[in-house]
Amino acid sequence: ISGCSQAAWSDDEPLLVRNYDYAPALCDGIILRTAWGGKRVICMSDCMWGCLDGVNEDGLAVSLTFGGRRVVGDGFGIPVVLRHVLQQYGNVIEAAEALKRIPVHMAYNVTLLDASGGYRTVFMAPDRDPVVKSVAIATNHQGRVEWHDHARATATIEREQFLRFRLEDPKMSSRRLVDAFSRPPLYTNAYRTGFGTLYTAIYKPASGEVEYRWPGGRRSFSFDRFHEGARKVVFAPS
Secondary structure, three states: EEOOOOEEEOOOOEEEEEEEEEOOOOOOOEEEEHHHHHHHHEEEEOOOOEEEEEOOOOOOOEEEEEEOOOOOOOOHHHHHHHHHHHOOOOHHOOOOOOOOOOHHHOEEEEEEEEEEOOOOEEEEEEOEEEEEEEEEEEEEOEEEEEEHHHHHOOOOOOOOOOOOHHHHOOOOOOOHHHHOOOOOOOOOOOOHOOEEEEEEEEOOOOOOOEEEOOOOEEEEEEOOOOOOOOOOOOOOOO
């Protein structure tokens, strides 16, 4: 179960930044540009066709974090839900309304940002109604901590507080926010326990640009500039 943190930010241009923490062997590590159904999408794939995070040509960016609850029920896997949202909707309001109707099998938090700078985070779970909030931050809990061991392992409270202070800082800039994701508490190399940071994704929905960063490298894409390739990434555990 992943530990993640993400934040939406807008100064010169709306920006969605996220870290994804997981076991390296369990991540596809594949960046896809697709046009299924006619709408172009760039995303980090999961299980070959779901999405962990991504942006579409209409200027909607989405990202998920695990909600930090043990509950399991009937519903869709969240990567498939994010794929649906990116293929079907073009702004935060449409996407949030859709997420309120879609059942999910585990607890997840989905942050949305569109080209206008609008943002929402949707807190979803199989055992209660979804909650939509005008907040730009998501880590690994939903309101109060319910799974305390997981919360300690992922530093979800510390990450949430760190991000809140950064976003409330009047001197904060996009560059400084992105740089903060490369340092603790947002960044971790606890790969042996399955909570190491595999990549940082930086989405710019207004321009359709995205940058992915991982240990030892980075790569930028857009809908008109997407070159296939491969590279080896070495994750050094603590």
